[in-house]
Amino acid sequence: MKVLRPTLAKVPWMLAALVLVAGVLLDRFAPQPYTGLPLLAAAPLIAGATLSFRSALAVVCVTCVVSVLVDVERGRPATPLLVDLAVVGLIGALALAVNRLIVRQRRDLALARDVAEGVQRAVLPEPPRKVGPLAVAAGYTAAQAEARIGGDFFTVQETPFGVRMIIGDVRGKGIAAVAAVSIAIGVFRQEAEYAATLVTLGQRMDEALTREAARSGPLSSMEGFITAVLAEVSADGEVLSLVNRGHPPPYLIHDGQLVRLDPTVPQLPLGLGLDDLTTADSVPADVVRLPPGASLLLVTDGVTEARDKRGTFYDPVASDGMRRRFSDPDAVVDALTEDVSRWTEGKRDDDMAILVVTRRHRAPRVA
Incomplete structure (x- = not known):
C-alpha cells in the first residue's frame, strides 16, 4: 500500500x-x-x-x-x-x-x-578532463552547505616538462583566502612553463608569495603560508615526480591497492620565505613509476582530518571502500567523497578538495 x-x-x-x-x-x-x-x-x-x-x-x-x-x-x-x-x-x-x-x-x-x-569559479575553474596521457577529475565539498568559497585549490596544466599540477590549502577562509588562492594559482601557471624542475617551481612560488606578503602586509588571513603538493607526470606518463610543501601526502592507486606517498624529506610550506635558510636546493623531488591505469590521488586536510563520532581521523589506506579497482578518476572522487561522508556521518569541520589523475592505458603519441 x-x-x-x-x-x-x-x-x-x-x-x-x-x-x-x-x-x-x-x-x-x-x-x-x-x-x-x-x-x-x-x-x-x-x-x-x-x-x-x-x-x-x-x-x-x-x-x-x-x-x-x-x-x-x-x-x-x-x-x-x-x-x-x-x-x-x-x-x-x-x-x-x-x-x-x-x-x-x-x-x-x-x-x-x-x-x-562566481569569484570561486573564476579563480578556480574546472580542470580539463584530459591532459596529455592523463584523465582528470576533481571534487570540492564545502564544510557547510551554505559556504561556496574557501581556501582549498587545485589546477592541472600541460607544460614543456610534462603535465604539472598542484593542490593546496590556504590557511584562511572567505574572500581573503580566495585572493591568496588567485595569487598561488597565477604564480603556478606562470612558473610551471619555465621552471626546469618541481623543486625550482616550488622555490619560485615561495618567493612570489613572500614578495606579495611584503607588499600587502602580513598575511594574517593565511597565517603566513600555504601548504601544497606539486606533481609532474612525464609526457609519456611513465614517471611521476612529487614535491610536498607541508601538505597531506598524496596516494597512488593501482590494482586495487592504495599506497600513501610520504615525502622522503619533509619541506616547509610555501610563503614563509625561508627557502634561502634551508637546504631546499639539495632536496630532490620524489620520483615513482606511474603504471598504465594507475591513479594519483591528491587531497586537502578536509579528507585526512575528517573524524568519526569517536574522534578518530579518516585514513583512506585503512578504508575498505578505497581498496578496490576504479574504472576512471571520477569513480575515485565519488568513492572518496562518499567514504568520508559515511565516516563523519555527513558532518565536516573543513572544506574538502580532491584531485585525481589517471594514466590512460593508451597515451597519445609524443611528437
Missing part, C-alpha cells in the same frame, strides 16, 4: 491551519476567561515566516474572519469583538512586514552567494 507523506512545502500550511483550528477549539470549549486568541494570532506569524507574501496575506485575512465569527458565535459584545479583531489584524500586519524582510534577506543572501561562487 502506498503511504502518503506531506511534502515539505505543505508543512507550513498544515502548521498554520493546525494552530488556527486549535485556537477555535480552545475559544469554543475552554472555560472562561481563557480564549483561543493567542493561538489565532500565532497563525499569521507562522504564515509570515514560512509562506509567500500572498499565502501569508490569505492566512491573515482568514484569521481575521475566523476571529470575528468566533466572537459572534460566543455572543461577545461589539467592543471585545473589535479589540480581538484589532489584535489579530495588528499581528497579521507585523507578520506581513516580517515576511517582506525575510524575502529581501533571502534575495540578498542568494545574490551574495552567487557572486562568491
